Amino acid sequence: MEIGIPKEIRDLDQRVQLGVNTVALLVSRGHKVYVQKGAGEGAGFSDDEYRRSGATVVYSAEEVYKRAEMICRVNTPSMDEIDEMQPGQIICGFAHLSAASPQRMEKMLSRGLTVMAYELLTTADGRRPILQPMSEIAGRLLPQIAATLLQSPAGRGILLSGVPGLPPAEVTILGAGVVGFNAARAFAGLGAQVTVLDEAARLAEADRIFDILGRIRLMYAYPHQIAKAVAYADVFVGAILIPGERAPMLVTEEMVKSMRPGSVVLDVSIDQGGCVETSRLTTLRDPVFVSHGITHYCVPNFTALVARTASRVLSNVVRPYVLRLADSPGELRSDAELRSALMVYKGRVVNRQLAAAHRLEVAVLEDIT
Numbered sequence: 001m002e003i004g005i006p007k008e009i010r011d012l013d014q015r016v017q018l019g020v021n022t023v024a025l026l027v028s029r030g031h032k033v034y035v036q037k038g039a040g041e042g043a044g045f046s047d048d049e050y051r052r053s054g055a056t057v058v059y060s061a062e063e064v065y066k067r068a069e070m071i072c073r074v075n076t077p078s079m080d081e082i083d084e085m086q087p088g089q090i091i092c093g094f095a096h097l098s099a100a101s102p103q104r105m106e107k108m109l110s111r112g113l114t115v116m117a118y119e120l121l122t123t124a125d126g127r128r129p130i131l132q133p134m135s136e137i138a139g140r141l142l143p144q145i146a147a148t149l150l151q152s153p154a155g156r157g158i159l160l161s162g163v164p165g166l167p168p169a170e171v172t173i174l175g176a177g178v179v180g181f182n183a184a185r186a187f188a189g190l191g192a193q194v195t196v197l198d199e200a201a202r203l204a205e206a207d208r209i210f211d212i213l214g215r216i217r218l219m220y221a222y223p224h225q226i227a228k229a230v231a232y233a234d235v236f237v238g239a240i241l242i243p244g245e246r247a248p249m250l251v252t253e254e255m256v257k258s259m260r261p262g263s264v265v266l267d268v269s270i271d272q273g274g275c276v277e278t279s280r281l282t283t284l285r286d287p288v289f290v291s292h293g294i295t296h297y298c299v300p301n302f303t304a305l306v307a308r309t310a311s312r313v314l315s316n317v318v319r320p321y322v323l324r325l326a327d328s329p330g331e332l333r334s335d336a337e338l339r340s341a342l343m344v345y346k347g348r349v350v351n352r353q354l355a356a357a358h359r360l361e362v363a364v365l366e367d368i369t
Contacts, residue, residue: 002033002067003034012284026322026326027054044312061084073092076100096117109344114346116325116341122243122340142237143160145305146264156234160191168215175269180198239268240269247274263295267279278296342365
């Protein structure tokens with residue numbers, strides 16, 4: 001198979017999906033890999049290293065898209081990039097298509113693309129082996145971001161840990177999944193007082209782990225409990241994920257208004273549309289805005305802040321699936337794990353949640369020739 005690795009075009013995003021070790025394995029198994037010049041430099045993979053691994057370095061994204069049967073990228077493609085893609089190409093990466101615009105969805109379908117969404121890939125025992133480590137990185141990054149945004153003059157001017165005689169910052173986390181768990185552990189480790197809200201089953205699981213940490217409270221995520229916890233938070237983290245669906249809007253504008261001026265909202269759910277009513281997409285270059293006196297950070301690709309770490313982790317966890325797909329493309333239809341990530345096949349929506357989000361007809365994979 002001919003595989004393409006384009007350079008990410010989101011501003012300041014220097015991640016790359018496949019590192020040189022994964023590329024070397026693909027080449028050793030007879031596959032051809034095209035890497036756009038400079039695609040891995042920001043993640044610590046030079047063009048010369050890719051050449052030594054057996055890849056062909058090309059000078060434009062257009063050349064990557066014209067040559068490759070399968071495209072391995074991190075972010076969902078832009079409208080311009082979709083125009084460069086060839087009918088029938090397989091696109092592998094984080095897709096988040098349920099939150100995509102109708103125009104983007106229409107264009108992807110019209111090109112006859114096949115889309116593999118890494119955030120949906122699920123093993124037989126229910127794990128999400130690609131999403132999980134990236135969510136771990138996201139959760140562990142949040143205290144660094146929050147601590148900076150709390151600083152004077154724009155923030156509340158408080159220290160996450162507090163000092164003897166002054167209390168620590170109050171951090172409220174909505175969602176006890178992988179992001180929420182890692183964020184809670186990281187915030188608590190820095191000395192913050194943490195409240196985590198979720199449904200009963202998740203809280204019971206979290207209790208077994210958080211009991212030893214001491215600084216973490218657990219609350220049921222009922223609307224009045226969410227409102228209470230948001231109001232006293234110096235930092236609020238929205239970490240709700242329903243795989244394949246748009247995030248539910250659980251934090252209202254009135255709840256945000258109840259927060260103290262200079263407090264911080266970190267809406268990690270923004271890649272799935274956001275769970276805070278006042279949230280809107282921001283970028284790595286312009287990451288924050290202020291609404292009702294509250295600083296909002298809503299960057300969907302903020303793990304790119306640690307591009308070297310994120311790229312190496314991603315390359316390692318996607319390797320077995322990329323190798324499997326490259327070696328046997330037919331397994332895309334028959335392999336249960338690969339199939340779990342399949343959202344669009346040859347321009348037809350085959351994922352029920354995606355179809356529902358865009359009010360489209362869902363196709364039966366076995367009926368598509």
